[in-house]
Amino acid sequence: MLASKRILLIIGGGIAAFKALDLIRRLRERGAEVTPVLTRAGAEFVTPLSVSALAGRKVYTDLFDLTDEAEMGHIELSRSADLIVVVPATADLMAKMAGGHADDLASTLLLATDTPVLLAPAMNVRMWEHPATARNIATLKGDGIGLIGPGEGDMACGEFGPGRMSEPLEIVAAVERALVGGPLAGKRVLVTSGPTHEPIDPVRYIANRSSGAQGTAIAKALRALGAEVVFVTGPADAAPPEDVEVKRVETAQEMLAAVEAALPVDAAVFAAAVADWRVASASDSKMKKQPGEKGGLPVLEFAENPDILARVSQMNEGRPALVIGFAAETDDVIDNATAKRKRKGCDWILANDVSHATGIMGGAHNAVTLIDSEGAQSWPRMTKAEVASRLAERIAQTLG
Structure with a gap:
């Protein structure tokens, strides 16, 4: 080049x-x-x-x-x-x-x-x-x-x-x-990454095991091809990539607001592991453990978090030309991910098996299957950086 x-x-x-x-x-x-x-x-x-x-x-x-x-x-x-x-x-x-x-x-x-x-x-x-x-x-x-x-x-x-x-x-x-520029020069791409933390009280929260490594790698790969990248990240272990616009959030609701503020974009990659539920009424003070048998256990009432992938996929105006989601599954990976793509309305879903034996969640490698309207294509196990590079090149080809 x-x-x-x-x-x-x-x-x-x-x-x-x-x-x-x-x-x-x-x-x-x-x-x-x-x-x-x-x-x-x-x-x-x-x-x-x-x-x-x-x-x-x-x-x-x-x-x-x-x-x-x-x-x-x-x-x-x-x-x-x-x-x-x-x-x-x-x-x-x-x-x-x-x-x-x-x-x-x-x-x-x-x-x-x-x-x-x-x-x-x-x-x-x-x-x-x-x-x-x-x-x-x-x-x-x-x-x-x-x-x-x-x-x-x-x-x-x-x-x-x-x-x-x-x-x-x-x-x-x-x-x-x-x-030189690059095949994605002039294109603006949104990438979400990392987990969300949904507070129970000031010291406790609901989260998952996402490290943010795959989302960070995707943002780097897209930037390397010349894209302008908006990177919306929850509290991830992986440091955010360089030379991109970084928006840090904590909760799913904050992530939705940051995503909507970043629009319009040419493509959106939703790699974040967003919590499905949040505590309906988080406590403003630390919930104290009650001693003795009569104290009982706290009862938490949950509320459903906004479905960011579905909202963007189903936009009537200003929808990105390409919307990509992730499906982290432990059982019936391909079937569940295929159903998720249709239900959400996104263009592609990258499905992976995150059961404990695979070591993918929080690890350095990934094995994904790309599912689109034409079917499923399984990629070999490779590093997350290699997965990101392959995805970025396919995005560049699709956006022309």
């Missing part, structure tokens, strides 16, 4: 710089020409020799290198690429960009260019959350600079939170979107 595309790769100074080596390899696998620029701080983490060997090109490091300026010059270097990618984009580099500083080769290239720029930020969580960084990010976005990430995760410093640089394949996908 990136054949003959010219990428100027600026490697900043941070422990995440080691990922730039894998990124170079991935970009070149896809046919891109990578010209590397290594900052002085970046050279503390990766060597010019390793960068040059992987890129198959000279590494540029010094603004005042007489030979480099005579042969090419930083102005020409800044404008000879189809895309400039900064990996990692440190707080210092982004501050220089936002302020228009140009005191080294990297910052001078970024100021002198009229080429699109994509940043992959990486820094300590406190640095990312600092008001100065937030101001700089807002300025850069206003200037039309693209960003991928950062995600949440463990830091080299031992802390956890936002600031972890995107993985090389995620950056490659962002590069492809910036330069």
Whole structure:
């Protein structure tokens, strides 16, 4: 997809710089020409020799290198690429960009260019959350600079939170979107994910075992194909994907409101495991356990939650062109899922067996059967990321 595309790769100074080596390899696998620029701080983490060997090109490091300026010059270097990618984009580099500083080769290239720029930020969580960084990010976005990430995760410093640089394949996908687009470019897709938590009282709730991993993988796969993704998620274990619009909810009613607010969309994938029932009148204070035999057990009265999949599937106006549901079953999987598709009115249902022996609920793998108006197609057991990729490609084919 990136054949003959010219990428100027600026490697900043941070422990995440080691990922730039894998990124170079991935970009070149896809046919891109990578010209590397290594900052002085970046050279503390990766060597010019390793960068040059992987890129198959000279590494540029010094603004005042007489030979480099005579042969090419930083102005020409800044404008000879189809895309400039900064990996990692440190707080210092982004501050220089936002302020228009140009005191080294990297910052001078970024100021002198009229080429699109994509940043992959990486820094300590406190640095990312600092008001100065937030101001700089807002300025850069206003200037039309693209960003991928950062995600949440463990830091080299031992802390956890936002600031972890995107993985090389995620950056490659962002590069492809910036330069090529993708089969879902211009399409808006809604994905729901995770469980819902229905409160009993302030400390107890009704839920299920959904981790949100499959919904997250689907959102990532759709974004990788160029779609604009709205990701509505309950309190899931899996971190939300990067570079998508995230709407966090707790209950089924909140999820319905978020889904309706996200419409219209071209397609909707309802991967969330929404609780069928909620407590009709949740207590505002903790329900106390009564001692002795006379205390008895609390009696909970349930109410039915809104059927989000059915509501969207059966819309008279503004219905998405493609509505996809999931059916998590333990018995008669195909028959039950087929009946569910007809009852709900959706276009496709992905059915899977979530009985305890399969290990699918909360696991890393899935085995689904796609059911549409023409019948059922069973897919082999694969990782949830592979299921997501296959589904996203089929969605792209269907939406044309």
